[in-house]
Amino acid sequence: xxxxxxxxxxxxxxxxxxxxxxxxxxxxxxxxxxxxxxxxxxxxxxxxxxxxxxxxxxxxxxxxxxxxxxxxxxxxxxxxxxxxxxxxxxxxxxxxxxxxxxxxxxx
Numbered sequence: 001x002x003x004x005x006x007x008x009x010x011x012x013x014x015x016x017x018x019x020x021x022x023x024x025x026x027x028x029x030x031x032x033x034x035x036x037x038x039x040x041x042x043x044x045x046x047x048x049x050x051x052x053x054x055x056x057x058x059x060x061x062x063x064x065x066x067x068x069x070x071x072x073x074x075x076x077x078x079x080x081x082x083x084x085x086x087x088x089x090x091x092x093x094x095x096x097x098x099x100x101x102x103x104x105x106x107x
Contacts, residue, residue, distance in 0.1 A: 029088060030065065034105035043095075043105055070095075 034043040042053035050063040050072045061072040061081075071080040084096040087104075094104045 029090075030070070030085070030093060032107060034093060034107060037104045037106060041103065041105075 031045045031047065034045070035041070036043075040055070042051075042058075044051040044053070045063075048062065049060040050070065051058050051060045059074060061074045062076065063070055063072040065071075068085045070083040070085060072083065073080050081098055083098070086094040086096055086102065088094075090107075092104060092106045094102060096102050
């Protein structure tokens with residue numbers, strides 16, 4: 001029983017270490033100023049903030065990236081808003097919004 005518990009801890013540690021090592025590269029790739037293809041929505045992603053400008057008062061939210069998902073939160077409030085990154089290149093990014101709407105952004 002104790003052996004299984006220790007194995008679980010060791011495996012969990014390695015999963016956390018390897019997934020956290022991947023995130024900075026993905027986070028750096030998404031950072032920058034983006035505009036939707038229809039030019040109606042602006043998206044600014046900095047090292048600390050995710051700001052979606054859809055013509056209303058834009059609100060900067062904190063965020064983190066895990067796998068292919070961007071999790072945003074306004075002032076640490078939960079539950080997180082999830083944006084799935086469908087395609088990501090240096091020039092374009094397709095996001096799937098929480099309501100399953102797909103929007104393509106370009107630089």
